[in-house]
Amino acid sequence: MTSSIDSIFALSSANARSAIHIHRISGINLLKYFQGYLFKVKSNELINTSLINDQIKSKPFTQYLILKDTEGNIIDDVLFSYFKAPHSYTGEDVIEISSHGNPLISSLLQRLFRHLGLRDALPGEFTQRAYLNSKIDLIQAEGINQLIHTETLGGIQLARESVGGELSKETEEVKNILIEIMAYLEAHIDFAPDEVGDYQPESLLPLMKQALNKMQILLKSYSSGLRAREGVKIALVGKPNAGKSSLYNALLKYERAIVTHIPGTTRDVLEDRLIIRNKDFVLMDTAGIRETEDAVEKIGVERSIKTLTKADIICLVITLENVKYEDYHKFIDESLSEFLLSSEFFSEQIILPVFSKMDTIPNNSLEIIENSYSIIIKDKKFHNFQSILSKKCIFCSYLDTEILSSELVELHDQLTGLLGQKNNPTLISERQRNKIEIAVKNLNEGIDLIYKKDYPEKISSVINQGRQSLQEVVGEIQLDDVLEKIFSTFCIGK
Template sequence: MTSSNDPIFALSSANARSAIHIHRISGINLLPYFQGYLFKIKSNEVLNVSMIQEQISSKPYLQYLYIKDAEGNILDDVLFTFFKAPKSYTGEDIIEISSHGNPLISSLLQRLFRHLGLRDALPGEFTQRAYLNGKIDLVQAEGINQLIHAETMGGIQLARDSVAGELSKETEEVKNVLIEIMAYLEAHIDFAPDEVGDYQPESLMPLMKQALAKLQNLLNSYSSGLRAREGVKIALVGKPNAGKSSLYNALLKFERAIVTHIPGTTRDILEDRLIIRNKDFVLIDTAGIRETEDTVEKIGVERSIKTLSKADVICLIISLENVYIKNIKKFLEETLVQFLLHSDFSPEQIILPVFSKMDLMPKEIFENILNFYSEVINDKKFLHLENILSKKCIFCSHNDTESLSSQLVKLHDQLTGLLGHKNNPTLISERQRNKIEIAVKNLKEGIDLIYKKDYPEKISSVINQGRQSLQEVVGEIQLDQVLEKIFSTFCIGK
């Protein structure tokens, strides 16, 4: 990580032909670098940059100007904006020069910047300076990076909350509780009972449990946040010709998967982004699961089974085509047993039975399924799946996916929780989760030591480790290698 205060520059917009290019420059006392290179458009008089420095206070300076090279050649007519320190993104002086979006013009401008003594910025160096100058903390910096790279609306919302400081506020509150606990312990280490009262560590238990509960909530938010950022993964699985690919196309609203009457048409995994009512999903179509001697199809079946472990929601597509009403209960039992009792599922997954091709069924079929479904899934053979097997089944067809779409939206809300709300800050990086895990471990150890009536010195030491871990979340304790890794993932110019 560089600690240099050299003036830096970078192209903050994409380096492609466009309407404008934005060149960002940051440093200390920047304006003198440009004396003699900026000219008024109408009069072609040189701009006195010292006058700008004296005139502006809190508001940015903005003017339409010519910028020329050392030989006096006009490089471009630009919009010149100056932000005076410390009221800028980095906390230093910042200049933004908006030029015409031709890479050749930008190349000439960058050559001039180097001639003036500015250097090319490293990836993330502007945000790094904002952090080092106290404009933002490390959590907000990570939020800015995710705001740029987010691929879902949920990811954008979580990143905005992080930039707004919701997670920072939560960790600060817990840190203050830990400091209060440590103050009590340190007082009983340094002073006699007649000065601070009898040592009663059990009185700290409410504060300890309050802090632990908040940190546990943060830990629980990570997997929900991951789903919101990446999209809830929906896998369509089932036997060949169950209607998986037809539903896949119907949900996407375009012909993505090949659909034929021939069983085993889908041989590989298909994956696409899907948005339903502003909720983000990753929809996965799989090869029909069955025993087969076809080498290619067998590979597809193996991939389908592996895909199950990655899915948040497993839609078990069941075709009732050619099924007789009198055999419905037996058919349900055999189908569910075949799929559910020969696969491994995670406790965090949800299995949703989806009966396809409802346009081919008589009304009596629906009634019989509804009558028998609850009875079948409550059988003792399925008890180990009671928390992940949906109590509700869905009927749909490639012409009508409304019920399935509505249920997927409800499951999205269930899996992502109350993310994005002010009182529900969310961890957005593996680094943050690791630090919170350490703090949780320290608090649990501290609670255990209190139950054992251990020495206050030992309890205080453990609690202090938890406090330090929380400080590292927001970057109060600077670890150069960690900072280098974080900011190296940013775009150049940010």
């Protein structure tokens, strides 16, 4: 399938001074456009472009050449690469011209292209043609787009898996299951029992539940993938002077936040990207949470509380610096109670108590603090927080954040489901998620209809709606596939 009869071009590299600029062209019979404009570098001999087309098959042609304008003036010496259809990114003829990276040279090249009858490409048009010419599916197209725009290492990994076809393979498996289900239903609609056997719709339940399970796993992958792509969000919260900003600077390894001994120094939410052992985070430092009459600080406290709703990991920073040894247990209990019982949290959040400024606490206190915390969190008043409250606490200081960093990496893996390590297929766009949600709804409805012993026509209609939603995720599911399954599975056509 050819997407269009016209040929397009675009500068594929940044339009700035650089070592090279890469110009990409896609269309039909592209070499004819350049007849009379390409010359050998040393001999200035004219290149016969028709011979290039005759010489190559599936392998690309690449040569260092001189490119001249319509008046015979040299535009630039370029690396000229030709990919013959369908062995190219778009499935059409593709030419890539690498010139010196001067915007003035690129301007001359583009003037020549327009004179030759090439059209400026629209945004994303090369990838659109690749999709229309069946070189990639929609999932892979979205993966390519994300690969270009993602700002995290996790996003790159997931985009590569999507471009590589991991998600496409998974949806293909679900598609085949739905085709098998529809084949059975269509056969019993169109043919008599003596030709296809007795109608037993309950026999479809294992297949339907298998497809449903695969799609539900994909839906669960979306939130994990979102964290991997955007970075797991960490909020450092607590009372003023708890050591939040010092930890913030220590984790970032540079002086980002202002640190003083004066309570309430931080008045706003600071946010920076953080990478620990190739794991992506968004680290947020917040104003100390307390009652205050200071108008500016009050706004900071409100923003801190609002930040809690965005965080995946909430590090409740507590300092025992000025607390008496015998009061540790009571202070920890009160700190947890005040924070947990005055805020709202989500089921997927993790609250991690972090005891800061541990360089100011005797080493023999650590075990006592840890034991006190273990006892306190078992109190019935914290019963509703058991699923989100960490079972262990972390000790650190701005001098040593290694234990905290290790724990954050473990929590990252927990929140993302170890996506990158297991190469699990992951939904990478809201569009994909919405389509899968519709398919899940249709399949659940189909299961209910089977339990109600409804007509096969009605069940088939519902499954077909799910099939249509699924095909919008990955591509076309032809009705011929259903017919082929009928004829190959059942003894039809005597």
